[in-house]
Amino acid sequence: MASLTTDLAPLLLGVLLAATGAGKAFGRQVAGQAAGTVLVRVLNDGRRATRVLRSTGAVELVVAAGLLAAPTTTVPGIAAAALGVGFLGYLGYARATAPESSCGCTARSDGPITWRAFVRAGLVVVGGAAAAGARTPWWTQGVRHPSASLAFLVVTTAVLAAVSSDLDHLWLVPLRRTRLRIFGHPLVPGRDEEVPVAASVELLERSLAWVAAAPVVRSGLIDHWEADGWRFLQFAGVHDPDGAARPVTVLFAVDPRATKDTTDRPAVRVTLVDDRTDEPVAVDLLA
Amino acid sequence: MTGRNGIDRRRLLTSAALGGATIVGASALGGLDAEAAFAAPMPSLDPAISRSSFVDGRVGRIKGSTLDVVEADGTHRLIRLTNATSVWKLETVTAEAIETGDGLYARGVEMPDGSVAADAVWVNIVNLYVTVRGIERTRLHLSHGRTTLVGNIVDKRTTASFRGGALTSNLSQLKIGHHAQVLGAWRPADDSVDIARISVGH
Numbered sequence: 001m002a003s004l005t006t007d008l009a010p011l012l013l014g015v016l017l018a019a020t021g022a023g024k025a026f027g028r029q030v031a032g033q034a035a036g037t038v039l040v041r042v043l044n045d046g047r048r049a050t051r052v053l054r055s056t057g058a059v060e061l062v063v064a065a066g067l068l069a070a071p072t073t074t075v076p077g078i079a080a081a082a083l084g085v086g087f088l089g090y091l092g093y094a095r096a097t098a099p100e101s102s103c104g105c106t107a108r109s110d111g112p113i114t115w116r117a118f119v120r121a122g123l124v125v126v127g128g129a130a131a132a133g134a135r136t137p138w139w140t141q142g143v144r145h146p147s148a149s150l151a152f153l154v155v156t157t158a159v160l161a162a163v164s165s166d167l168d169h170l171w172l173v174p175l176r177r178t179r180l181r182i183f184g185h186p187l188v189p190g191r192d193e194e195v196p197v198a199a200s201v202e203l204l205e206r207s208l209a210w211v212a213a214a215p216v217v218r219s220g221l222i223d224h225w226e227a228d229g230w231r232f233l234q235f236a237g238v239h240d241p242d243g244a245a246r247p248v249t250v251l252f253a254v255d256p257r258a259t260k261d262t263t264d265r266p267a268v269r270v271t272l273v274d275d276r277t278d279e280p281v282a283v284d285l286l287a
Numbered sequence: 288m289t290g291r292n293g294i295d296r297r298r299l300l301t302s303a304a305l306g307g308a309t310i311v312g313a314s315a316l317g318g319l320d321a322e323a324a325f326a327a328p329m330p331s332l333d334p335a336i337s338r339s340s341f342v343d344g345r346v347g348r349i350k351g352s353t354l355d356v357v358e359a360d361g362t363h364r365l366i367r368l369t370n371a372t373s374v375w376k377l378e379t380v381t382a383e384a385i386e387t388g389d390g391l392y393a394r395g396v397e398m399p400d401g402s403v404a405a406d407a408v409w410v411n412i413v414n415l416y417v418t419v420r421g422i423e424r425t426r427l428h429l430s431h432g433r434t435t436l437v438g439n440i441v442d443k444r445t446t447a448s449f450r451g452g453a454l455t456s457n458l459s460q461l462k463i464g465h466h467a468q469v470l471g472a473w474r475p476a477d478d479s480v481d482i483a484r485i486s487v488g489h
Contacts, residue, residue, distance in 0.1 A: 236371030
């Protein structure tokens with residue numbers, strides 16, 4: 001089994017590096033992708049970052065060719081392991097200095113650096129070390145133990161897919177969909193769902209009371225609570241009846257069960273309370 | 288709890304409101320509809336609004352009710368919070384909920400000393416167009432362009448609106464593959480988003 005692993009490692013690693021290397025070397029969006037990586041900051045130049053990313057791709061392609069064509073020589077394996085160590089160092093540096101930067105690991109990905117990127121780079125190191133120990137070419141090994149080789153390839157490909165966020169749409173999303181189908185929707189509503197405060201505010205903002213009080217209201221929602229069957233929504237405002245502006249609390253009270261789905265014309269109580277005296281201000285907002 | 292949002296203050300305001308409030312609604316206004324309301328003379332333009340200034344940056348330091356906000360270009364702006372400042376951080380909160388490092392968007396009036404007296408402050412607010420990629424009991428997996436992110440479902444805070452309907456806390460109509468708009472608060476600690484509102488089919 002150990003020899004099977006080391007003998008097939010060049011094939012797996014070769015295909016992986018060929019795919020990611022081709023993406024980096026010839027991908028159309030590499031320039032845009034490079035712009036999101038930490039390379040730009042290190043090299044201080046977007047074009048140079050693109051060139052570095054493309055050359056890395058070319059190196060990956062050369063190593064991949066070596067792994068696939070001359071699997072029993074140690075040089076390609078060691079080169080691949082060195083590449084993996086380089087990736088790990090780069091990821092560690094980027095993660096430490098610019099955690100929001102993009103990984104730039106594969107051609108498609110422009111997501112931030114996650115643990116999956118580290119695992120993948122780690123696998124390149126391990127794979128490279130294993131490939132360096134290959135004694136039999138992978139094509140001979142494949143002919144000798146076809147079923148074991150196939151099983152090994154399937155399992156390792158699955159592991160690689162699991163650590164590549166690029167491939168999520170192929171397996172992870174369908175898996176989640178199936179889980180919902182089997183176990184049902186996890187967000188079933190509770191027995192008596194309260195109307196969210198945001199829905200009351202939404203209803204208020206579409207009401208005539210809001211339009212009438214708009215010249216007074218100066219803030220967003222400051223506080224809310226329920227009392228005596230009403231939901232109170234508190235705003236801050238300025239009441240300026242005769243040029244003498246005074247700060248007021250604008251209080252709206254709405255039916256806590258009403259939403260814009262249940263009523264078009266909500267009944268809304270509007271009160272202005274003088275902030276200095278705490279006395280209600282007598283004012284006819286509709287006048 | 289005391290202070291501006293204290294229970295005593297609420298009690299006082301409640302009794303004031305229930306005592307002599309103007310009731311605006313169908314009963315008081317008869318057949319008036321929204322169109323009629325807009326036909327009424329518009330209020331004069333508020334001078335305070337035209338003087339509004341906006342500040343967008345990260346909270347560098349908090350000293351009492353003053354926030355030192357660093358804008359993207361490195362400029363420092365002082366934001367003063369008052370009793371009349373509304374603070375949003377996933378929901379309406381008090382100023383104590385603001386932390387150093389938070390992203391902040393404030394609207395207010397510029398004072399003679401250069402500081403801004405804020406009317407409203409939005410903390411870590413994000414507005415994203417996403418695709419739903421996974422649904423769990425406490426979180427949604429979302430993709431925004433090619434990046435993936437986690438949207439946390441916060442009990443009693445997260446609301447949803449389907450096809451223009453009213454906001455509801457019932458999220459059972461959400462489906463994988465839905466395109467949605469998410470309004471929420473970014474969580475700097477783990478780079479996820481607490482969802483305030485997810486709108487589908489608008």
